[in-house]
Amino acid sequence: MRIDILTLFPEMFAGVLQNSIIKRAAEKNLVAYHLHQLRDYSKDPHHRVDDRPFGGGPGMVLMCQPVLDAVAGIEALDGRPSRQVLLCPQGRAFNQALAKELAALPRLMLIAGHYEGFDERIREALNPLELSIGDYVLSGGEIPAMAVMDAVVRLIPGVLGDQTSADGESFANNDPAIAGGLEYPQYTRPREFAGRSVPEVLLSGDHAEILRWRTAESRRRTRQRRPDLLGPEI
Numbered sequence: 488m489r490i491d492i493l494t495l496f497p498e499m500f501a502g503v504l505q506n507s508i509i510k511r512a513a514e515k516n517l518v519a520y521h522l523h524q525l526r527d528y529s530k531d532p533h534h535r536v537d538d539r540p541f542g543g544g545p546g547m548v549l550m551c552q553p554v555l556d557a558v559a560g561i562e563a564l565d566g567r568p569s570r571q572v573l574l575c576p577q578g579r580a581f582n583q584a585l586a587k588e589l590a591a592l593p594r595l596m597l598i599a600g601h602y603e604g605f606d607e608r609i610r611e612a613l614n615p616l617e618l619s620i621g622d623y624v625l626s627g628g629e630i631p632a633m634a635v636m637d638a639v640v641r642l643i644p645g646v647l648g649d650q651t652s653a654d655g656e657s658f659a660n661n662d663p664a665i666a667g668g669l670e671y672p673q674y675t676r677p678r679e680f681a682g683r684s685v686p687e688v689l690l691s692g693d694h695a696e697i698l699r700w701r702t703a704e705s706r707r708r709t710r711q712r713r714p715d716l717l718g719p720e721i
Contacts, residue, residue, distance in 0.1 A: 488518045488592065488643060491561050491569060492632060493554075494599040495536065497522040499629045509637060512646045521564070525549075528557035537602050546603035554598070554609050561596060569596040571615040572635065574628030575604060578617030581635060585618070589635070590642035597635060599628030664701035668709035668716050671701040 492500060503509055504520050512518040526534040530552060537547035562569060570592050579585070589595060598615065610617070620631040640646055664671055674685040688700045709716050 488590075488640075489521065489565055489567070489569075489594045490518060490636060490640075491521045491523060491564075491594075491596040492599070492636075493523045493525055493557055493561065493596065494627075494629055494632070495525050495601050496599075496627070496629055497524050500633065503633050503637075508641050508646060512640050512643065515645060517643055517645050518640055521561075523557060523561055525553055525557055528560060529553040530556075540603060544603070548603050549600060549605045549609070551606045551608050551612070554605065555612055558596065558598070558613060565594060567594045569594040571596045571598060571613055573598050573600065573605070573610070573613070573615040573617045574619075574631040574635070575600050575617055576619050576624070578619040581618045581620050581631075581638070583638070586635070586638040587642055589639045595639070597628075597632040599632045601627040664698055665705050666702075668705050669713055671704040671708065 494500070500520075500522055504513070509518075509520075513520060525536050529536050535550075536553040537549050540546070540548045558571065570589065572589075572595060574597065618631070618635060620634050625631065674689060678685050678690070686700065688696050691697070706717070
C-alpha cells in the first residue's frame with residue numbers, strides 16, 4: 488500500500504513513522520509513506536494557503552488552489568488512483584469496519600485540514616471520503632490522520648507478526664468471544680500479584696470453558712462501558 492499524507496505540518500509525523508508497527512510495515516515493504524507539505528503547492532509568493540471566510544467569522548479557511556493542485560500533483564506520482572480521505576469534524580465516524588475497507592486498498596491519500604477547515608468547493612471537486620475520529624475539537628487533521636493510518640496499516644496482511652492479534656481486540660469481529668464488542672480481560676504472569684489472582688478458568692486448559700468465559704466477560708464489559716455496541720437483540 489502507498490499512503491500519501493498532505494499536511495501543513497509534516498514534521499508532526501516523524502516520530503509516528505519511525506516507531507512500532509508503522510515502521511515495521513515500511514521495513515517489510517508492505518507500506519510506503521509519502522509526506523507532502525501543502526505550502527509547496529501554493530502559487531502565492533509567500534506560500535499562503537488560507538484566507539478569511541466570505542461572510543465574516545473567526546479564523547481562516549484553506550483555499551482551493553493549493554489543496555486541489557496538491558491533490559492533482561500527488562495523484563500523478565503513482566499510476567494507481569488513491570482513495571482520498573479528508574480528515575474533518577463533519578466527516579463520517581471512523582470505526583473498525585472502515586479501517587478494514589481501507590486496508591484492502593492499494594493507495595490512500597490522507598488530507599489533513601487546519602484552521603477553520605476547507606473551502607467547500609474542495610469537497611465538491613474531490614468528493615473524498617470524509618472521516619472524523621470523534622466528537623471533540625482538535626487543532627487540525629494531523630492527529631486524526633495518524634490514528635486512521637495506524638488502524639489501517641496494522642490490518643494489512645503480513646504487518647503483524649501474528650495476524651490473529653488483530654482479530655482478538657476490541658471492536659474485532661473475527662474473534663467469536665468478542666463479536667464486535669469490547670475485548671475481554673487479559674492476564675499474564677505471575678498467577679498472583681498483590682493478593683489478586685488470575686481467574687482459574689484461564690489456567691484450566693479447557694478451551695471451550697475459556698471461550699465461554701471470555702464471551703461472557705466481553706459482553707459484560709461492553710454492556711457496562713459501551714452498551715451501544717451490543718444492539719437491541721442482546
